[in-house]
Amino acid sequence: MTPSDDDILALVRGWFGPVPPAKLAIALSGGGDSVALLHILTRAFAPGQVQLFAATVDHGLRAEAAQEAEQAGQQAAALGVAHTVLRWRGWQGRGNLQDVARSARYDLLCDWAQAQGIGALAVAHTADDQAETLLMRLGRAAGVAGLSGIPARRLRGGVMILRPLLDIGRADLRAYLRRNGLSWAEDPSNQDLRYTRVRARAAMADLAPLDVTPAALASVARNMARADEALGWAAFEAARHASRVVAGCVVLAPRALRLMPEEIARRLLLGALGWVGGGAYPPRRRPLAALLEDLHQGRPATLAGCRVVHHRDEIWICREVKALHDARVAPGALWDRRWRVTGPQPKGCEIAALGAAGLAQCPDRAETGLPRAALEPSPAVWRGGALIAAPLAGWGAGWRAESAAEGPGFPAGLLSH
Numbered sequence: 361m362t363p364s365d366d367d368i369l370a371l372v373r374g375w376f377g378p379v380p381p382a383k384l385a386i387a388l389s390g391g392g393d394s395v396a397l398l399h400i401l402t403r404a405f406a407p408g409q410v411q412l413f414a415a416t417v418d419h420g421l422r423a424e425a426a427q428e429a430e431q432a433g434q435q436a437a438a439l440g441v442a443h444t445v446l447r448w449r450g451w452q453g454r455g456n457l458q459d460v461a462r463s464a465r466y467d468l469l470c471d472w473a474q475a476q477g478i479g480a481l482a483v484a485h486t487a488d489d490q491a492e493t494l495l496m497r498l499g500r501a502a503g504v505a506g507l508s509g510i511p512a513r514r515l516r517g518g519v520m521i522l523r524p525l526l527d528i529g530r531a532d533l534r535a536y537l538r539r540n541g542l543s544w545a546e547d548p549s550n551q552d553l554r555y556t557r558v559r560a561r562a563a564m565a566d567l568a569p570l571d572v573t574p575a576a577l578a579s580v581a582r583n584m585a586r587a588d589e590a591l592g593w594a595a596f597e598a599a600r601h602a603s604r605v606v607a608g609c610v611v612l613a614p615r616a617l618r619l620m621p622e623e624i625a626r627r628l629l630l631g632a633l634g635w636v637g638g639g640a641y642p643p644r645r646r647p648l649a650a651l652l653e654d655l656h657q658g659r660p661a662t663l664a665g666c667r668v669v670h671h672r673d674e675i676w677i678c679r680e681v682k683a684l685h686d687a688r689v690a691p692g693a694l695w696d697r698r699w700r701v702t703g704p705q706p707k708g709c710e711i712a713a714l715g716a717a718g719l720a721q722c723p724d725r726a727e728t729g730l731p732r733a734a735l736e737p738s739p740a741v742w743r744g745g746a747l748i749a750a751p752l753a754g755w756g757a758g759w760r761a762e763s764a765a766e767g768p769g770f771p772a773g774l775l776s777h
C-alpha cells in the first residue's frame with residue numbers, strides 16, 4: 361500500500377528520534393529523491409525546531425548542470441530554505457569519473473557544512489538505492505561489511521551524513537512528489553545501461569517472483585549491519601588482548617592471531633594496516649588472506665604501505681620505509697599523518713624517514729629493543745643531508761617525536777568499521 365504524506369512524515373520524524381539536529385544541511389541534487397527529502401524535512405518537524413540549509417553541487421560535467429542547480433535553488437527558496445551552489449571543476453580525466461565526482465561531492469558538501477557550523481548532512485538515498493547496492497555487492501562477492509550496504513549514519517570530515525529515506529521506496533517518494541505537485545530533474549545517466557547501478561535497477565523486476573524485493577534486500581542490509589557491528593566489536597576485544605602499539609607499530613602475539621577465528625584476525629589486520637599505513641583504500645580480500653598466511657608461516661611481507669616482520673616471537677606491523685620517500689616536512693608539522701617532531705634549533709632542519717643509512721649512525725639503536733623495520737621508517741631530523749636526531753632510535757638530545765595521529769586510532773578504529 362502506498363504510504364500517505366502523514367505516514368512518510370511520521371517515518372522520517374521517527375527516524376530522527378526525539379532530538380533532531382538543530383541545524384541540518386540537505387544535499388539537494390534536484391533529482392526526485394532529494395526534492396522529496398527537502399519537502400519532507402520542511403514539514404516533519406515543529407516550527408523552528410530544525411533549521412534547514414540546502415546545497416547543490418554543480419559538477420560542470422553536463423551542459424544543463426548549472427541551470428538545474430539554479431532550479432534546485434528556486435525550489436529551496438520557495439520552501440524558505442537557504443540554498444548554496446557549490447562548484448566542482450576538479451575533473452582531470454583520471455580514474456573513474458563517477459567515483460571521483462562522488463568523492464569530490466561529499467568533500468565539498470561536508471566542508472561547506474562544517475564551515476557553516478552545521479554538524480549533519482542529509483542525503484536522499486532510498487530503499488531502492490540500498491537494494492541496488494546490495495545486488496551490485498553480491499556480484500562482487502562481498503562479505504558482511506559490504507552486504508551492510510549504505511550506512512544510515514556515517515561520520516565524514518567531522519560531519520554526520522544521515523540517510524533518513526533509506527527505508528522508503530523510490531516509487532513511494534515519486535507518489536509523494538506527484539501528490540504535492542513538485543517537479544524534479546531526471547538525470548539521463550539513470551537510464552544508461554553502461555552503469556552497473558542502472559542494470560541492477562533493471563534486474564530487480566526479474567527478482568520479484570523470488571520475493572527478492574527492495575524491502576527484503578534493505579532488511580538483509582540491516583541484519584548484516586548488525587552482524588558487522590558485532591564482528592567489529594569482537595575484533596576490537598581481540599586486539600585489546602592480543603596487540604599493543606609501540607613506536608607507531610602494531611605488535612601482535614602470533615599464537616593469539618592463529619587461535620582467532622579467521623574473520624576476526626582479518627579485521628584486526630585490516631585495522632592495523634589502515635592505521636599504520638594510512639591508505640585511502642583497504643587492501644582487498646585476497647592479498648589480505650595471503651598476508652595472514654605469510655604471518656602464520658613466519659614470513660615477512662609488505663602490504664598497504666606496511667612492512668610486517670617477526671621480531672622476538674612477535675609480529676610487528678610497521679610503516680614501509682619505501683612509502684615515505686617523499687614525506688618531508690618542517691619540524692613541528694605533521695609528518696606521515698602521525699608524528700610531530702620538535703626540538704632545539706629547528707632552523708634549516710627537515711623531518712624525513714631515518715632510513716637504513718640514518719639508522720647506521722645511531723649507536724644506541726640496539727638498546728631501544730625495536731626491530732630495524734620499526735626504526736627505519738621512524739621520523740628523523742636532517743639538516744643538509746646530515747642526521748641531527750632520531751628520537752625513536754635514541755639519538756639526538758632534546759628532540760622529541762610525539763604521536764599526533766587523528767581519528768580513533770588503533771584498536772578503537774575497529775569499532776567504527
Ligand SMILES: Nc1ncnc2c1ncn2[C@@H]1O[C@H](COP(=O)(O)OP(=O)(O)OP(=O)(O)O)[C@@H](O)[C@H]1O
Nearest residue numbers: 387388389393394415416417418462482483484485
Ligand atoms: N549534485 C549533487 N548536489 C547535491 N547533492 C547531491 C548531488 N548528487 C547527489 N546528491 C545527493 O546524494 C544522493 C544520492 O545521489 P546518487 O544516487 O546520485 O549518489 P551517489 O552518492 O553517487 O551514490 P550512488 O551512485 O552510489 O548511488 C542524492 O539523493 C542527493 O541527496
